[in-house]
Amino acid sequence: MSNIRTAALLVAALTLAACGQTDTPSDKPAVAQGGAEFGQAGEKSAGFGTDAKPGQFPRTIKHAMGETVVEKRPERVVVLDGGELDNVVALGIKPVGVAYPDGAPTMPTYIGDKAGSPENVGGTTSLNLETIAKLQPDLIIGSQLRAEQQYPKLSEIAPTVFAVRPGYTWKENFRLNAAALDKSAEAEKLISDYEAHAKQVGEDIESRTGKRPTITMLRFMPGKTRLYAKKSFIGTILIDAGLPQPPASQVDDLAVEVSTEQITQADADWILIGTYGNQTKTAQDQVLGGPLWQTLNAVKAGHAKPVSDETWFLGLGVLAAEEVLTDLTKTITS
Template sequence: MSTRSPLKAGLVALATVFLAACGTTDTGSSSGNTDVATGGRLFATADEETAKLGSDAEQGAFPRTVTHALGETVIEKKPERVVVLDGGELDDVLSLGITPVGLASPESAAGQPSYLADKLAGVPDVGTTNNLNIEAITALQPDLILGSKLRADKLYPQLSSIAPTVFSIRPGFPWKENFLLAADALGEEAQAEEVLNAYQTRAGEVRDAITGEPTISLVRFMSGKIRLYGNLSFIGVILEDVGLPRPQVQDVDELAVEVSQETISQADGDRIFYSSYGAPETTDESAVVGGPLWNQLQAVKDGHAVHVSDETWFLALGPTGAMLVLDDLEKMLAA
């Protein structure tokens, strides 16, 4: 089993083959997320840079100044009309019991994630994550906009002229810190801590339900590429919190490692969980899963390769999605 600490940290940057990260801290924990943060938290966070962001205001007090990826934003009163610009921020606000007045749709899908659909009736779209409709956002008269530097860096001046705008560094990793940042902007710090404590308690329950330490391989088919997801990803953090080890090629402090159809043998593990980003016919999934190299993988021979929901395992990026992934892991791995 990996001895890597969940407090290893890094900023993710795209490289030719790797999506690499830098700047780590190792506390030497030996089994999942055993570090307990101060202040009554049952959970540890994964990225020091993002953990520095937020507000030092008294709990629930306004006005407050929130430090975020692009500076400081003053929020005069508790926000009531929130626009979210990505799936992570959407999951975050809904996990806090707040329905946004507008939201950006994923690039690869028509409409919003199905696992959140019952909470989003009548909420209008404001474009897609990479093609925001500034006029639509303005018309909603928001009093807070939540997004990320990675997605909408160039639009920040326009967005911040519409309403107080708070940006995380990037979506996905580190999702718990991003959730806490959103909660700071909303004045919901105490509720956020309760949500993450419940998540960590559930992660421990899942760990207790699993016999042994199966290595977990994560394969995601995308248009023109195949990724094996590493530790600096939404799902990688969840597996770390449960205490499930990874194959050596994926036990890396990077978002993902890219492989090809010809090198898909690197995807082997005791268990393989795979999905496609978008429609499978737009990726290599069918060709690979139906091909000879995939079917030579030991996990495939053992019947331990399972297709999972891309929108929860890879796109959810928040506590509600994380809890659904824990349910899936327990269902598929419990003795």
């Protein structure tokens, strides 16, 4: 168990480092950097997958940690993050084990009973390898960002396939997971349907409101307040829908981090608000109860609304993306 704890601590440290902010003048928001090779994650992920034909096993899967041979069609799948959970459920598979995000340690409401009753195998940064082994999986899927240090031990348990990272590469990650599961055609159909839906949502909002409103995705987290930017899950959805973000969020990275004094950077036609983990451990009450908040145009117009963090920020898959699009339409046009 000491080795497991050590590995978990290493992953936690790496994750915190990856989410750290750069040193910038106090009057400017800091970029919440996505970590090493963040900007190249999409390009790198595009080369992942398999050359195997539909139904062909064994198949070799190229992924973030190299190549893995999947000997037979997987039936007992363990997923190590919310994106992988979303992906397998979207493809009609009920995982035998799931690692939940540390700040949301239960089955997401938007997935509900569609995932069955998988075993809890720990948090995304604190995996329980013993529990995973007992489940006798024939495939483990996760990401290099979350669990690189545990990859060798996971690979001893079962064939293990890792994306580079969760987040803005969610479509590439879906395709990678589908390749390992021999469900690539199904994944492509779901992505195509989502993209058509996103385009329609943007058109409907423009038709019903008279414009394409700017939208800020504000998220309160323990120790940080973020404006999510272009290279985030929600950022890609807004781009696909043709809905712009305001200047402060127009960075080619995960997010910008703002202080309570910088909250005016969040102003837009709409501010949609997520809360990760325990609200009392975030700056949410301080910001929303502060004088600057009341000066924002979106707040004055009644256009600052809470959204489901587990869907809009933690879903990281096509099912969550579809739910976000539906919520987005209702929120802005109702």
